[in-house]
Amino acid sequence: MIFSREYVGYLARQTVKQLIDAKMIRTEKLTVVQERVHGGLQEELSLEDRINEEVRVILEAYQDEMRRTGAGYAEMFKKVKTELARKYKAVL
Structure with missing residues (x-):
């Protein structure tokens, strides 16, 4: 927070x-x-903190695929966080 x-x-x-x-x-x-x-x-x-933690868990599950495709962690973090914020109808 x-x-x-x-x-x-x-x-x-x-x-x-x-x-x-x-x-x-x-x-x-x-x-x-x-x-x-x-x-x-x-x-x-504290909603943003919970969303950030969920993003980390999701990206951890896809870390091998991200390495293979060359996707940047920061870029993917931003994309997943935006999607989760939309899902939870949060304004960050």
Whole structure:
């Protein structure tokens, strides 16, 4: 993940604060809302890490074929990652 866990927590708190200040949400349980927003942010931000790991596994399975055909790892990584992002409907 490109952000630290502490920064994601800060973003969650600030997001909830701004939503409350803008009167877009009301809550009696501020910490519960902050924890849920934090969890959602962390899930979304770690999606790219999970996709990258899946790409590595896929390319490892095809490494012999890639050597035979002369395909570059970086180029194939980019192509497979783009396809997986499309499959998961992720915006990276």
